[in-house]
Amino acid sequence: MSTFSQTKKELEQQRKKLKKEIAQVNSLLFKEQKKEKNVLEDLKDLNQKIDVRLRLIRTINSEARLLSREISKNKKEITKLEKELLALKTDYASMILKSYKSKSQQSRMMFLLSSQNFHQAYKRLEYMKQYTSFRKKQGEEIGVQTDLVKKMNDSLLYQKQVKDTLILSEKDQKEKIEIDKNNKVKLISTIKKKERKYKREIQNKINAEKRVAEKIDKIIRDEIAKANKIANAKLINKPKITKKNEFVLSPEAKALAAKFELNKGKLPWPIEEGLITRRFGKQSHPTFPGITINSTGLHMVTQRGRSAQAIFNGKILNVLVTSGGRRNVLIQHGNYITSYNNLEKLYVQKGDNVTTGQKIGQIFTDKVSGKTTLIFVLYKNTTKLNPASWILKR
Structure with a gap:
């Protein structure tokens, strides 16, 4: 697999993951029934949704740029293949014309009968076989080349469609971000009117979280001390292990x-x-x-x-x-x-x-x-x- 294919696959997976995350943000943060309006929580949730949408847009842009490079590369390859196909067709047409002229001037049998000796007749027969085989091979090459050009054109058309879809998706996300940003401006305006009150609420919440964290920290220290005391009690006639705030395992x-x-x-x-x-x-x-x-x-x-x-x-x-x-x-x-x-x-x-x-x-x-x-x-x-x-x- 090429580096491009790997990168493209990674970006596709990332895009799907971010779309899923947006769906989760909408479902978990915006669809749940709220008893009261909490502008701070609403703003936080809105910021998270905007952030995910921006990451999705960046991913879409990266994917579109990679597709543009692949489309450009494919166009060059198609031009090269078409030139090769034209050269093959020209050469084949020339060969058919020469063959036709040769047939109109003298038959194959006359060509063989006019040989001066058996050796020359054999050489002429071999030449006719090789010429026929070469014409057949060249005809097959034209068929293969024609099929290859068609497949490249189909691939190019598909890539263009994918790129167009990505561009439409990016446009849709940008429009939704604009709506979210307008709502964000309104929320910020509401918050600024009571900024002191909201800051006090936040600080109270931070202090409450800190108290819970301190209680948990103390429980862990106490549990470690208790566990180590029991472990050391089992060490009869052996030196005691002293590890502060670390479990004796x-x-x-x-x-x-x-x-x-x-x-x-x-x-x-x-x-x-x-x-x-x-x-x-x-x-x-x-x-x-x-x-x-x-x-x-x-x-x-x-x-x-x-x-x-x-x-x-x-x-x-x-x-x-x-x-x-x-x-x-x-x-x-x-x-x-x-x-x-x-x-x-x-x-x-x-x-x-x-x-x-x-x-x-x-x-x-x-x-x-x-x-x-x-x-x-x-x-x-x-x-x-x-x-x-x-x-x-x-």
């Missing part, structure tokens, strides 16, 4: 952690289907760039009524109940821990062993925004890692 736990590491980038998502609405790490607030969000993990939105699923075999380390009755489940995989926050119903309890893909609890659906959001965090001992680097790319 048994051979089985080490093996489990090693398997977890081997699956980096291939681990399943903690939700069956959905999309990421907030990435990991420090980032500017989408509405107020002056406010910084420190995201402990990934915020994933899914369909109402869906459950969180364990991404790997492990053991329920602890369950935290936050204010508002929301639950956070911690699963230990050796010295790795996965955290599933914002659950309303649990199907597991502390100490349970779980397997990859097992449902651990139903995700809470916010009655105001209508969103079903899972907050997924990954730790190695007490250090937070970027979960996006560990789960499958979608």
Whole structure:
């Protein structure tokens, strides 16, 4: 397969993936019934939709440029083939004419009988056979070349149709972006009228998230200390292992952690289907760039009524109940821990062993925004890692 074909295939796959993502954004962020108007959430959702559409347009443009290059290359190839075909036809016509003239002047038999000796007659016979064979071969070559030119023309026509479709798709996305941008301007105007109030709300939410994160961090430290105390108690007449904020692992736990590491980038998502609405790490607030969000993990939105699923075999380390009755489940995989926050119903309890893909609890659906959001965090001992680097790319 050529480099062009590989790139083209990748772009086609990317375009399909982005179209699916737009469908998910519309379904998960805009079709859910909302009890109240929340301009900050609406603006955030609109920004995400615009961002996906812009990425789709960039992909379409790249695909269209590649097709333009392929069309240009094919046109040159067709011109070359047509010249070769014309030369073949001219040569063949000349040969047929000479053959016709030869037949009109003397028959083949006379040509052979006029030979001076047997050897010359044999040579003339061989010449006539070769001449006939050459004419046949040249006729076949013309047929092959004609078929090749036709196929190239058909391919060129198809590529032009694909390119036209891509251009129409790009135009459609641009029109939709313009509508979204107009709605964005209106939302920003509304927000600016009560900017101080909204900033206060955001800061309160950030502080609440920070408090939950601190509680989870403390639970993990306490669990590590407790587990290490039990491990050290088993070491009779042996030097005690002291590792601050790191699990002392048994051979089985080490093996489990090693398997977890081997699956980096291939681990399943903690939700069956959905999309990421907030990435990991420090980032500017989408509405107020002056406010910084420190995201402990990934915020994933899914369909109402869906459950969180364990991404790997492990053991329920602890369950935290936050204010508002929301639950956070911690699963230990050796010295790795996965955290599933914002659950309303649990199907597991502390100490349970779980397997990859097992449902651990139903995700809470916010009655105001209508969103079903899972907050997924990954730790190695007490250090937070970027979960996006560990789960499958979608």
